[in-house]
Amino acid sequence: MTYVPLLTIFVILITGAAITLTVLFRSIQDGQFSNLESGAYVIFDEDEPVGVPQDQVFWQDSDPDDASSDHTSPDRSPENDRSADLSVNGSSSSTS
Amino acid sequence: MPESQASETEVLEANWRRKVDRSTKWPVVAFIASGTFWLLVGSVFAIIASLKFNMPDWLVQQGWLTFGRVRPAHLNTVIYGWISMTGVGVATWLWARLLKTELRGRWLLMGSVVLWNIGMTIGTIGILAGYSRSIEWVEMPLAAFAFIVPAMAMVTAAFLITLRHRRVHHLFISVWYTGAAMIWGPFLVIAFLLPIYSGVPESMANWWFAHNILGLWITPIGIAAAYYLIPKVLGRPVYSYHLSYLGFWTLALFYNWAGVHHLVGGPVPQWSETVSIVFSMMMIIPVVVVAVNHHLTVVGHFKKLIYSPTLRFVVFGAMSYTAVSLQGSFQSLRFWQEVTHFTHYVVGHAHLGVYAFATMILFGAVYYIMPRIMDWEWESPRLISIHFWTVGLGIGMYVTALTIGGTIQGFQLLDADVAFLQIVEDLKPWLWARSVGGTLMVIGHFVFAYLLYRIIRRSGVAQTGPTYFRPAPEGMFGSRAADVKASLEERPGL
Numbered sequence: 001m002t003y004v005p006l007l008t009i010f011v012i013l014i015t016g017a018a019i020t021l022t023v024l025f026r027s028i029q030d031g032q033f034s035n036l037e038s039g040a041y042v043i044f045d046e047d048e049p050v051g052v053p054q055d056q057v058f059w060q061d062s063d064p065d066d067a068s069s070d071h072t073s074p075d076r077s078p079e080n081d082r083s084a085d086l087s088v089n090g091s092s093s094s095t096s
Numbered sequence: 097m098p099e100s101q102a103s104e105t106e107v108l109e110a111n112w113r114r115k116v117d118r119s120t121k122w123p124v125v126a127f128i129a130s131g132t133f134w135l136l137v138g139s140v141f142a143i144i145a146s147l148k149f150n151m152p153d154w155l156v157q158q159g160w161l162t163f164g165r166v167r168p169a170h171l172n173t174v175i176y177g178w179i180s181m182t183g184v185g186v187a188t189w190l191w192a193r194l195l196k197t198e199l200r201g202r203w204l205l206m207g208s209v210v211l212w213n214i215g216m217t218i219g220t221i222g223i224l225a226g227y228s229r230s231i232e233w234v235e236m237p238l239a240a241f242a243f244i245v246p247a248m249a250m251v252t253a254a255f256l257i258t259l260r261h262r263r264v265h266h267l268f269i270s271v272w273y274t275g276a277a278m279i280w281g282p283f284l285v286i287a288f289l290l291p292i293y294s295g296v297p298e299s300m301a302n303w304w305f306a307h308n309i310l311g312l313w314i315t316p317i318g319i320a321a322a323y324y325l326i327p328k329v330l331g332r333p334v335y336s337y338h339l340s341y342l343g344f345w346t347l348a349l350f351y352n353w354a355g356v357h358h359l360v361g362g363p364v365p366q367w368s369e370t371v372s373i374v375f376s377m378m379m380i381i382p383v384v385v386v387a388v389n390h391h392l393t394v395v396g397h398f399k400k401l402i403y404s405p406t407l408r409f410v411v412f413g414a415m416s417y418t419a420v421s422l423q424g425s426f427q428s429l430r431f432w433q434e435v436t437h438f439t440h441y442v443v444g445h446a447h448l449g450v451y452a453f454a455t456m457i458l459f460g461a462v463y464y465i466m467p468r469i470m471d472w473e474w475e476s477p478r479l480i481s482i483h484f485w486t487v488g489l490g491i492g493m494y495v496t497a498l499t500i501g502g503t504i505q506g507f508q509l510l511d512a513d514v515a516f517l518q519i520v521e522d523l524k525p526w527l528w529a530r531s532v533g534g535t536l537m538v539i540g541h542f543v544f545a546y547l548l549y550r551i552i553r554r555s556g557v558a559q560t561g562p563t564y565f566r567p568a569p570e571g572m573f574g575s576r577a578a579d580v581k582a583s584l585e586e587r588p589g590l
Contacts, residue, residue: 005292012287019279020348032267033341039266040337043194043328045109052331 112196114468119198120189121469123205123254125552127185128462130213132545134177137220139538141170146534149527160224168235169223175233175309176244177216179454180281181209183317184251186461187274189469190324191255194271195262201254208250215243231298233306234288241289248282269340273320276348281313300356300364307355310449315417316347318457319386322414325464326393329407329573330400335392343385350378357428361437369430376428383421390414403568405480409460412488416452420445435510440526441502444495451537452491459487459544466551467562474547474563475556481565483543490536493529501526 027033044050145167148154155161192199199205219240222228228235236244255278267275288305327334334340353375356368394411401408423445426432436442463480467473474480501523508514508522550556562573 005297008290008292016283024345027267031265036337036341039268040327040333042264042266042268043324044331044333045113046105047107047110048328048331050331050333 113193116192116196116198117189117468118471119202120192123199123202123209124185124189124465124469126206126209127181127188128466129548129552130209131178131180131182131185132541132548134173134181134216135541136545138170138173138178139541141166141173143531143534143538145170146527146531150524150531159226165224165226165228168228168232169220171233172223172236173216173220174450175314176219176236179314179450179458181212182458182462183277183314183454184208186321186458186465187277187317188251188254189465190270190274190320190461191258194268194274194324195258195264197258197261197263199254200257200261201250204250204254204257208247208254211243211247211250215240215247218243231302233309234302238289241285245282245285245289248285252278252282268324269334269337269344270320270324272341272344273316273323276344277313277316277320280316281309284308284312296363299359299362300368303358304352304355307358308352311347311351311354314450314454315351318413318417318454319343321457321461322390322410322417325406325410325461326390326414329404329410329464330393330397332393332397335389339385339389343382343389346382346385347379350375350382354379354428357433360428360430360433373428373430376425379421380425383418383425386414387418400568400573403564403566404573405474405477405484405563405565406460406464408484408565409456409463413453413455413457413460416448416456420448420453423448435506436502437506439502439506439509440498440523440530441506444498444502447491447498448495452495456487456491459483462548466548470551470554472551472554473559473561475550476547477563477565479543479547480563483540483547484565486536486540486543490533490540493533493536495533497526497529497533501529 041050144155144161145163148163148166159165188199188205215236219236222237222240223235227237229237255275259275284305288301293301323334323340354372356364356372357376360369360373390411401411427436427442427445436445463474504526505519505523508519564573
């Protein structure tokens with residue numbers, strides 16, 4: 001009977017566990033799990049803020065006068081619109 | 097500044113986002129187009145295999161067209177071709193966008209596409225030529241994996257390089273899912289292909305692999321896309337961001353213990369089956385977490401499904417994820433395995449996962465991504481609608497037929513008083529329903545491929561707005577894009 005397969009499986013298991021634990025602890029040290037509440041907002045930008053549904057790529061040719069027309073108004077409640085409070089490290093402001 | 101004009105920050109962010117999107121263009125197009133090609137190939141194999149249940153004497157004169165070759169050719173082309181390649185395409189776009197940096201390692205990704213396609217070609221021809229390895233979900237000859245494994249490793253390398261250049265501190269939950277998939281996927285394939293298994297342990301490793309390639313490679317990419325697209329299209333943050341992390345880490349900790357429950361009743365140690373069943377049941381935790389999170393993010397906004405193709409496909413997929421996962425957990429229990437094992441019920445379950453969940457989310461993601469990287473909108477809402485209804489109805493019919501038919505089949509197989517031929521006769525209507533549902537899906541795939549071909553070529557009339565199923569009431573979907581556009585035109589250097 002050879003123990004090579006079993007040893008190989010143990011090596012794989014230990015490697016996988018080591019990678020997982022390393023990622024977990026380094027993430028904790030890096031503060032990835034602190035202040036999670038604000039993390040949910042990183043997908044929103046100044047021009048695509050929270051509270052404004054966004055499903056378009058082209059620039060909408062909208063007439064400002066139509067703003068008062070009868071349509072579903074997006075949810076712009078102050079408690080939702082927190083995009084201004086968020087600071088994203090290394091955000092696009094460094095590009096030109 | 098006039099009120100209608102956007103702030104400089106808004107212009108910069110919009111400009112940067114477009115730049116990031118465009119940096120992913122060719123790798124994403126190459127992966128999605130290749131994936132769609134394999135979807136069409138796999139669909140043809142699928143419909144041939146399905147019709148053989150209805151017409152057993154059809155296409156039996158040549159070995160490469162027999163069920164034993166066509167069926168694994170279907171499975172391997174859709175798993176390693178369609179789902180994996182399109183999944184990598186979607187993940188690549190998500191990765192750059194969520195890390196807010198241009199994609200790095202593009203040549204690695206383009207090289208990966210080439211290798212992957214070579215591997216798929218060798219594998220598919222190999223199976224049809226009779227060189228199947230006869231290991232379910234890994235039928236392709238080793239020569240195929242000699243190309244696919246390096247291709248997967250090259251994708252992982254490109255992702256790690258891009259990660260090092262990220263311009264965000266916090267990693268959004270989709271980054272966790274996507275990044276983990278890029279580690280888990282190659283890890284699983286390499287671990288299973290090691291030449292250390294034989295006999296019963298090989299079967300155990302086989303089902304550990306087959307189960308986990310779905311749960312730790314395909315599923316995380318689907319969930320990642322849903323976690324980004326649902327909040328983004330709705331303009332609402334994830335309902336509970338804390339829960340999303342609980343879902344991720346419980347998936348990471350629980351899922352890989354499962355798989356051996358596929359061998360309930362087989363000659364494997366009972367304890368290994370029990371461990372697998374226990375962790376299958378524990379998977380209810382991450383599943384419920386994701387389900388609650390997605391549902392409560394969408395609740396109150398279901399009306400938008402009428403208009404947005406992306407949202408409709410993705411929500412369909414997210415709801416199917418809940419269904420297939422809960423079904424899978426209970427399916428692992430011994431009393432239910434004894435009924436459903438070796439029946440068409442399992443085939444229905446597999447399609448509920450790989451198709452109704454993962455494929456539908458990938459369709460939705462492609463509908464969102466392609467206009468952004470091609471700077472061109474989808475040509476025809478009517479064709480997108482046909483695509484949705486053919487695949488939606490098709491998979492619904494398929495899963496329903498096989499779930500009911502498979503359950504009846506399972507109980508009959510356990511009843512010694514029922515003749516085997518009687519079971520075959522009773523299955524016939526369910527198998528016809530399966531073929532009809534499958535045909536609908538195949539039609540949808542060709543419609544989708546045509547739409548993809550048209551948008552890659554930027555064909556048709558240039559549109560001034562997004563493609564919805566029907567004109568959306570003004571304000572339902574919008575952004576400050578009009579303001580930003582005006583500013584960009586005035587200050588193109590920004």
